[in-house]
Amino acid sequence: MAEEVYKILLVGESGVGKSAILLRFADDMFSEGFVTTVGIDFKNKDVKVDGKLITLQLWDSAGQERFKTIVKSYFRSADAVILAYDVTDEKSFKRVEYWISSIERGSPEGCVKVIVGNKCDLKLRRVVTSDRGEACAGSHSCPYFETSAKTGVGVNKVFMYIAEKLSRGARKP
Ligand code: GDP
Ligand code: MG
Numbered sequence: 001m002a003e004e005v006y007k008i009l010l011v012g013e014s015g016v017g018k019s020a021i022l023l024r025f026a027d028d029m030f031s032e033g034f035v036t037t038v039g040i041d042f043k044n045k046d047v048k049v050d051g052k053l054i055t056l057q058l059w060d061s062a063g064q065e066r067f068k069t070i071v072k073s074y075f076r077s078a079d080a081v082i083l084a085y086d087v088t089d090e091k092s093f094k095r096v097e098y099w100i101s102s103i104e105r106g107s108p109e110g111c112v113k114v115i116v117g118n119k120c121d122l123k124l125r126r127v128v129t130s131d132r133g134e135a136c137a138g139s140h141s142c143p144y145f146e147t148s149a150k151t152g153v154g155v156n157k158v159f160m161y162i163a164e165k166l167s168r169g170a171r172k173p
Contacts, residue, residue: 075106
């Protein structure tokens with residue numbers, strides 16, 4: 001294990017591709033169909049930043065309400081939170097506000113937050129434009145990324161952005 005370990009939590013509505021994003025980044029894999037997540041599950045992935053090896057501990061969450069209390073307790077120890085929605089699903093985008101307020105209530109000072117519009121490979125089914133994603137993220141002072149867990153587009157960029165932020169001191173006093 002590397003000397004620095006950071007916890008990254010993935011949140012967002014059910015079906016947006018949280019588990020698929022995690023699997024793409026950790027194992028460079030994608031499988032059609034839901035990846036089952038019961039409550040919270042994590043995977044470690046080592047990355048190099050500025051020549052230093054750091055471990056990203058990736059915490060997956062299931063969107064169900066009944067896991068809300070579990071999610072809350074994980075917010076408290078999160079170094080970073082990835083809030084994902086599905087660009088083909090308006091409802092999941094509308095819920096971003098709800099997730100932002102949960103993150104703001106539950107996460108510690110200096111927690112790195114990013115907003116991710118996933119499934120950008122589904123160009124014909126897209127209903128949430130990049131501009132709306134950008135504007136929403138901007139209004140919460142978060143960077144915005146678009147990803148496809150299916151093709152892998154954008155996925156590494158999200159995690160490397162977070163790794164760099166954290167390793168360069170975002171969470172240090
Ligand atoms: P979660 O509930 O947020 O963890 O969502 P899952 O990771 O289980 O994904 C939900 C469904 O969306 C599954 O059928 C995935 O195969 C599919 N999916 C996830 N990410 C993508 C993506 O980037 N592109 C496409 N086309 N499908 C995706
Ligand atoms: Mg899942």
